[in-house]
Amino acid sequence: MNSRDAVLTPRRALNGKDRVTLITGGAGFVGANLAHRLLSEGHRVLVFDNLSRPGVERNLDWLQQNHPTGLDVAVADIRDASAVERAVARADHVFHFAAQVAVTTSLVDPREDFAVNALGTLNVLEAARAQPVPPSVLMTSTNKVYGGLEDVQLKLEGQRYGPVAADIAGHGISEARPLDFHSPYGCSKGTADQYVHDYARSYGMKTVVFRMSCIYGQRQFGTEDQGWVAHFLLRALDGEPITLFGDGKQVRDILFVDDLVDAFVLAQRNIGKLAGNAFNIGGGPRNVISLLDLLDQIEVLEGKRPETTHEDWRTGDQRYYVSDTRRFEAATGWRPAVDARQGIERLHQWLREMRSRPSVARKAGQRRPVVLAAAGR
Numbered sequence: 001m002n003s004r005d006a007v008l009t010p011r012r013a014l015n016g017k018d019r020v021t022l023i024t025g026g027a028g029f030v031g032a033n034l035a036h037r038l039l040s041e042g043h044r045v046l047v048f049d050n051l052s053r054p055g056v057e058r059n060l061d062w063l064q065q066n067h068p069t070g071l072d073v074a075v076a077d078i079r080d081a082s083a084v085e086r087a088v089a090r091a092d093h094v095f096h097f098a099a100q101v102a103v104t105t106s107l108v109d110p111r112e113d114f115a116v117n118a119l120g121t122l123n124v125l126e127a128a129r130a131q132p133v134p135p136s137v138l139m140t141s142t143n144k145v146y147g148g149l150e151d152v153q154l155k156l157e158g159q160r161y162g163p164v165a166a167d168i169a170g171h172g173i174s175e176a177r178p179l180d181f182h183s184p185y186g187c188s189k190g191t192a193d194q195y196v197h198d199y200a201r202s203y204g205m206k207t208v209v210f211r212m213s214c215i216y217g218q219r220q221f222g223t224e225d226q227g228w229v230a231h232f233l234l235r236a237l238d239g240e241p242i243t244l245f246g247d248g249k250q251v252r253d254i255l256f257v258d259d260l261v262d263a264f265v266l267a268q269r270n271i272g273k274l275a276g277n278a279f280n281i282g283g284g285p286r287n288v289i290s291l292l293d294l295l296d297q298i299e300v301l302e303g304k305r306p307e308t309t310h311e312d313w314r315t316g317d318q319r320y321y322v323s324d325t326r327r328f329e330a331a332t333g334w335r336p337a338v339d340a341r342q343g344i345e346r347l348h349q350w351l352r353e354m355r356s357r358p359s360v361a362r363k364a365g366q367r368r369p370v371v372l373a374a375a376g377r
Contacts, residue, residue: 020046021268022091022135024078024124025098027051029220029227030140032059033257034095034264039067048087048098050077055221062219078120081127088127088135093268096124096139096196099189103144103316106185117188118195125199125207136206136271138264141193141278143213143321146173147180154320159292160251161319172253172322175211175280183316193278200276208267208274213282213323216343217257218350229254229294232306233348236298237355241307245314248291253283253322256338256346266332274331282323287340297341301348 021038023031026047035045051057063071076083078098088094099117100106106113121139128134152173153164163169181190193209200207216229235242263281267274299305329335338346 019092019135020044020072020090022046022048022087022094024048024084024087024094024096024120026095027056027060027063027073028053028097029059029217030215030257030260031095031097032056032063032219033217034261035063035071036066037261037265039063039070042070044070044072046072046074046087046090048074048076048078048084050098051075058221059219078123079115081123084120084123085127085130088124089131091128091135093271094124094128094135094137095264096121096137099140099192100185103183103185103314106183106188107315110184110188113184114188114191117185118191121192121195125195125205129199129203129205134203134205136208136268136275137196137199138208138210138267138271139192139196141196141209141211142186142189143173143211143280143282143318143323144183144186144316145179145181145190145193145211146177146318146321147182147186148316149173149318149320152320156249159249160288160290161249162251163320168322170285171326172282172285172324173280174324175278175327186316197276197278206271206275208271208276209278210263210267210281211278211323212255212260213280213321214252214254215257215260216254217347220257220347228291229344230347230351232291232294232298233344233351236302236306237351241309242295243309243311244291245311246317246319247310248295248308250317250319251288251290251322253285253287254289254340254343255281255283255287255336256343259283259336259338262337263328263332263334266334267328270332277327279328279331280323280325281328282325283336283340284325285322287336287343288322289340294344297344298348301345 021043023035025031026035027049038045074087100113128137154161155164181187196207196209199205220227220230232242
């Protein structure tokens with residue numbers, strides 16, 4: 001089955017109405033794309049977001065303009081256990097994306113990082129466990145739970161690092177890799193990852209973890225700390241220099257957001273057999289790119305190479321990370337459909353169009369967000 005043709009069957013609440021799919025962090029880049037897919041297929045969605053990240057208000061406006069029905073919004077913070085409980089009580093399934101997403105920010109304020117990523121996730125799990133029929137929960141974790149991968153022997157292949165071991169070179173890093181949290185961000189996300197994993201074992205809940213590599217695509221307003229593909233493109237479009245941390249030869253497998261949304265839909269459809277598992281999700285060996293490779297493609301797209309500056313390697317930065325996605329592919333039939341070059345071209349075009357488009361004011365009389373709790377508690 002093509003995952004984009006998948007149909008999700010909502011469970012009925014006691015009053016006969018369909019329950020919602022709850023997306024925490026639903027106004028963010030990934031959440032907005034998933035919400036758009038589900039709403040377009042006729043599902044009811046509750047977006048839960050404190051709107052603190054720059055650019056997410058644009059995604060929320062876009063969702064509301066394109067989906068006048070079926071969308072509810074809770075402007076609230078994942079650290080507010082009461083607000084989380086009210087939202088989860090309405091849910092048939094929870095996609096938990098709300099997070100502090102930057103290693104650099106976690107180094108500056110590890111307590112805040114822990115409160116959002118670890119405690120916020122526990123709030124979601126406990127709210128789900130409290131329901132008569134707990135909703136399933138899918139959490140997005142990170143490749144950072146595997147640490148810096150310092151023991152993986154690397155060699156230079158042109159302007160990329162590549163593994164010496166043939167099995168890793170052919171398939172990437174698998175879920176069999178021991179966890180090795182590095183940086184406060186890695187620790188907080190790893191803690192959340194393991195809580196979600198364990199709630200399937202300890203309480204029999206239907207939970208799944210996606211340990212994700214680099215995701216990119218439309219609705220992404222990239223910053224230096226997160227969303228580096230969009231960040232590089234935006235800097236190039238603005239004619240501003242790009243800072244490379246390290247030598248630029250570090251490698252990631254990038255995954256276009258439409259392919260990620262396909263994976264989410266398939267995970268929800270197959271939640272019964274996937275529950276209790278963590279899966280590495282990324283573009284895989286077919287979509288490997290270094291920072292220098294991306295600069296080369298930007299030079300082709302823009303007609304000139306961006307100016308660059310160099311800084312030292314950042315804490316916990318992996319010189320090589322590529323996801324071995326075979327377990328999820330075998331379980332669901334999923335495979336990425338958008339290759340890296342095509343996806344970068346699509347994102348570049350979208351960003352150019354967004355740059356040339358004037359901000360659209362909220363239409364008179366348009367429905368405002370339904371506020372279940374104040375943001376930032």
